[in-house]
Amino acid sequence: MSKEQKKDQRFLSVIEKIGNKLPDPAFLFVLLALITIAASALAAQFDLSVTYEGFNAETGEIESITTAVNNLLSIDGIHYMVTNVISNFTSFFPLGPVFTIVLGVSVMEGTGMLSVLLRRIVSKTPKAFISAMVVFLGIMSNIASSTGYIVLVPLGAIIFFASKRHPIAGLAAAYAGVSGGWTANLLLGTNDPLYAGISTQAANILDPNYIVHPTGNWFFMVASTFLVTIIGTYITDKIVEPRLPKYHFSDDDQVDAITQHEKRGLKFAGIAEAIFLIVMGILVLPENALLRNPETGEILTSPFMTGIIFFMMVFFLVPGIAYGIVSRQIKKSKDVTDLMTEGIAGIANFLVLIFFAAQFTAFFAHSNLGTILSVNGAQLLTTIGLTGLPLLLLFILLTMVINIIMPVDTAKWVMMAPIFIPMFLQVGLSPEVTQLAFRIGDSTTNIITPLMPFFVMIVAYFEKYDEDAGIGSVVSTMLPYSGAFLVGWLILLTVWYALGLPIGPGAPITL
Template structure:
């Protein structure tokens, strides 16, 4: 035990320091107050920045001047008191969590998830459990932020089913979903958005340059393998050994599947196949009703816009079918109770998210994040580095900026017009600039408390460890962040030195 504590002394120090912070809800309250005061001070000194930015309304690059909005001015005060409710109800994680939990709570409450995972665990070697969770987390980001909502609780359940610490399962899932944001085998919903912003930025110097959504695809595929391997190693060798011993309850033990459970799984399987078939009819044909009616695209389509609903139904319908077949559901009252129990289980998250929403909204309104990010970007520009050192420094700067402004596409819309033209002039392609940004952005996703989904992971940690706090989460996730950063720097360096294509028709240099 003494050697174990010695090996993790640094992480334990971070955990103790972080856990001395106030309750997460009050920390967001303090951050909100700090933002209000900082906006008044910055406004007093007339701080502002001017930069070439992408205007999403007009779809063009324009000169934008961002000045501080004083939250203590009359206008700022009126904004605060009139937008508290809208800030909460309009906070993205709120609606998505509620929607998906409705479906997940039924599959979990009937016992379907546990039974299904028994089967998965029985077929998956214990040594591959971590790899499976991290890999599933990476794949989930093809549907934007869905993985945060679905895979965090599933990671805990999968580890519980294999008699492993549930917090390690949450950490592995969070590492895959959030740290693996720049990795995937598929082109996701964010790739066309990145490509469009990068194209507009490149057109400042070259009006004919087009960045395709597949511009980083080859690099992302190899990154998927790398992130899975690193995430697995960190989970098994660093994170789980550091955790205290977990006391498994009788409800968390893996029992033999009964005949009723097998019948429930058959009902659920048939329902799932019917549901998937109906979805396939709407998206596979080029004229499918859930494709974009004008372009026929699937990436930008009603299906992708409604992906949260379809995921909720993917859990809800088989969950109900399982409950009917297994005998846990006998009336509509049973279904409604399962949904209500699922919502009540995220009460801590709702309190956290209320204050997190206020801080996020006030910080965005004040323009403090924009001013800090632009000034940091301009500082890098003035250093005058070129080639690989410039690229790697950009990765680190993007990682640091992400800690205070973890909104990936918004930052890229601001930074791309600065860095893509500058890097083009020294021979770096827009695609490699884009991937360097995405690497930096991904590596610190797992440790920034300002991530909109950070309150969620705290709540899940606390479900299995009542003493867990912000320090527990950061100290647990920091090894992933450092390892991913080192791994990606090595991978990007090799890609640059061998001048490998980042995607179809996407070179490293111009």
């Protein structure tokens, strides 16, 4: 290990120690909520507010919006907090998707099918490519929006475990792929038309005829897929896994060869899955299929994509039940619900965490502190006077900072697009490249911000494999990915800009 590597390891260890000295994650969110309440009261004393051009959700028009801080210690603020505790929890985005997916995965895992399937994958995959495979699958999972956080991250740990490698390294590789993959994919996902719609509305402030297509960042995203896979693999193998303490595998952790009985179970599970996929194909692929958008016929904006979490649950449930019946793990219907109950019991720690995380997130959003800080940062950027590539790079850095305190990407882009797209248009930068710069900054710090909705789930998974792990462990483990992705993307964007390459079909960098 070189001197530089030793310095990096010491730096990450310091971050981990400091982070893990913080209170238990649940109580940390309580503390953050109290700080938010106090900050909102202080800001209200100074009548803090911001005015910016934004979308009116009721009218659908772009207009001047003034946002003032909401004092959470006022009578209205106190009433809001005490009357919304339950709805804050039940409406917290990760709760429903995680709960639903676990119902299906728990059956597949409880019957033993998941273990057998992953052992087979590991046996067929050269060990040198395990990390790359996990990172790549994490990236591709973003086709279905946030499903990768729920499905791929825990599977990354299991795949590494089956390979006799540290499961936390697998968690990190999958998490890096999913978060970094927000600006990378070989295919278009559910977020692309959403971003494009917001960007089009923002561009129409200056040019009523400008249209940003969902494919506007596609060329750059394809290149980023390989970039993130290569960087993520290197960081996992050379930096993250070497600094993890040795994981002690017990005798019960031995990975046995797959038996003929298990192969038979996988065969029937495969047949059941194939039937399910054929049925789904009939419901989705034909031009007038039942699950397509009834008005436009599109798939990306269809009931299928809206209900993707449910279909993912069934995707795991169907082969799990088939395998369980063949292996005699499932003999009656109650066995299925028992397996589901065991799966939900396994995420009890996560449910406790998100109760408190949901309160903090809701309080912070209601206070409007995030909007005020973000708009002030944007206005600061407009006064600097840069153009071209330096302006894009600075915008990426600003987005990274804003993402730490306001990690919900669509809400952030709804606020930022009407500010930056017209501003950048006036200096010759296309709406597509402005959107791309935003996505790069957003993806880079998704990995390390504790305010990201799925962060509490990642902490819970870390604790599953290391009871002493905490927020500091997660941040210190993921920080090398964040820094490396940033450097990689800045270099890639600089080269792309210098060569004047289109970032998508019909989407130039400059106009």
